[in-house]
Amino acid sequence: MNKTVEKTVLSKMKKYLITTCRNVPFAELTTLGVGGTINIAVYPDTVCKLVKTIRLLNKLNVRYCVVGKGSNILASDEFYDGVAVVNKVSKITVRGRKVTALSGTSTVTLGKFLADKGLDGGEFFACLPASVGGAVICNAGCFGQDVASAVTSVKVLHKGRIRTLSAKKCKFSKRNSLFKNNGEYTVISAKFRFKKSTKKYVSDRIAEMRSKKAQTQPLNYRSAGSVLYHDRATVSKLTDQVGLKGFTVGRAQVSTKHAGFVVNIDKATSQDIYLVIKHIKDTLNQTYGISPKVEVCLINFTQEQYDILTKR
Ligand SMILES: Cc1cc2nc3c(=O)[nH]c(=O)nc-3n(C[C@H](O)[C@H](O)[C@H](O)COP(=O)(O)OP(=O)(O)OC[C@H]3O[C@@H](n4cnc5c(N)ncnc54)[C@H](O)[C@@H]3O)c2cc1C
Known part of the structure; x- marks a missing residue:
């Protein structure tokens, strides 16, 4: 982003009364806790502010992404030279x-x-x-x-x-x-x-579902939930069958509790997570001839890295 555009974004945000923050790590905005630094993060908290922000970024041709709770985002380790629109519009x-x-x-x-x-x-x-x-x-x-x-x-x-x-x-x-x-x-x-x-009835159902999740999922680790899915096959079951539970690259690991989850054991890089996902995908492809789709949304990867994970 050139300095003039950067200045325009920041001054418009000020005019619209939208909070901004410079150099925010993706790790702070995502449940995986990995990813590079974002040039500008903005925090619109009304529909009007959200719409004005997106319209402005499109008009200025600025690269941006919308971030909800960041629970399905894998951002690369690289600097994100754009704007993260952190959605605070709630009602x-x-x-x-x-x-x-x-x-x-x-x-x-x-x-x-x-x-x-x-x-x-x-x-x-x-x-x-x-x-x-x-x-x-x-x-x-x-x-x-x-x-x-x-x-x-x-x-x-x-x-x-x-x-x-x-x-x-x-x-x-x-x-x-x-x-x-x-x-x-x-x-x-x-x-x-x-x-x-x-x-x-509704409260009991919620309690039951939450308890099942706590029993079966590694909720004590940072993750993005299940990272791969397939329209017909159960990816976690096949990942377990093929012996990948515990498979580790750097500080990222196929959860030993739920094979659908890739967890950040502690201080993993985005690249660690990426390589674990790639390994699961390649192994399932070689073993069962299936091509699971990537469930987690990839942000700020090169086209080649994106294609490797999504197009095969
Ligand atoms: C512990 C754990 C358990 C999970 N369990 C489940 C589960 O049981 N079932 C399931 O389906 N998923 C599960 N997930 C994954 C995740 O919670 C879901 O995919 C969820 O819908 C992502 O919502 P989010 O607000 O966090 O989206 P984000 O991660 O913030 O964003 C996801 C994508 O949507 C885009 N986006 C977000 N908001 C907007 C918007 N307003 N407009 C345009 N684009 C937007 C982002 O740019 C990104 O591409 C789990 C995740 C974790 C960490």
Whole structure:
């Protein structure tokens, strides 16, 4: 980013009353705790500020990425000479069984809200360390529920215009959507429809799901959850079968508790994580002839590194 553009971004952010921070490590914004330094991080906390920020960055042709809770991001170790738009836009509204959440809302907060209202079908939200926007992008889910099973429409900023897309238009599929790895869309909010139930039923389901996760997942380590997925095969099961639990590069490791997770044991680099994912992918390909897709979103890798992990 040249100095003039940098100055323009910072002065506009000041004018819009948006908090900015220089030289923020990706490690601080992501659950994996790895990644290089970001030139500028900005923290819009209203829809208006979020929209103004994205429009400005597009107009100035500045490289940027939106960060929700950073629980599905692997950023490279290199300096990110762009802007990270850290989404702080948070609010939930309800009308009967219909709930609207702004994209920066924590999914845990949404899950608790649903329990409080006795609305059933979104218990999984309480089990994700995510934002609503990130969950929509990744069609996140677990225990048979996902975003696609509850969402009715998504409001996005696309090429400068605010549009509302029906769930069908969002092209949700397993851990994927029209928006994933497609920098053209910023998710502003999502509308959901749930089933009427009771507070006790929903709270009990959430407690049960959370307890299952705690028993089976390495929640004491930094990770991005499962890093690979396949439309038909269970990647964690095959990774375990092929003996990769505990496989380590540097300070990154295939979790010994859940083979779908790659964990940052302590002070791993992004490259360590990348190489572990690549090794799992290559091994499953050679052993079972399957090509799992990368679930974690790669930021600031070279085209070659990106292609190696995503195109095979
Ligand atoms: C311990 C652990 C357990 C997990 N368990 C599960 C699980 O059970 N099921 C599951 O599906 N996932 C799981 N995950 C992965 C992760 O929580 C989900 O993928 C989640 O949806 C990511 O949301 P986020 O807000 O953290 O997104 P981020 O990681 O911040 O972003 C993910 C991608 O979306 C983009 N993005 C984020 N917000 C926006 C926006 N508003 N507009 C445009 N682009 C945006 C980012 O640029 C990035 O490309 C787990 C992760 C961890 C660490």
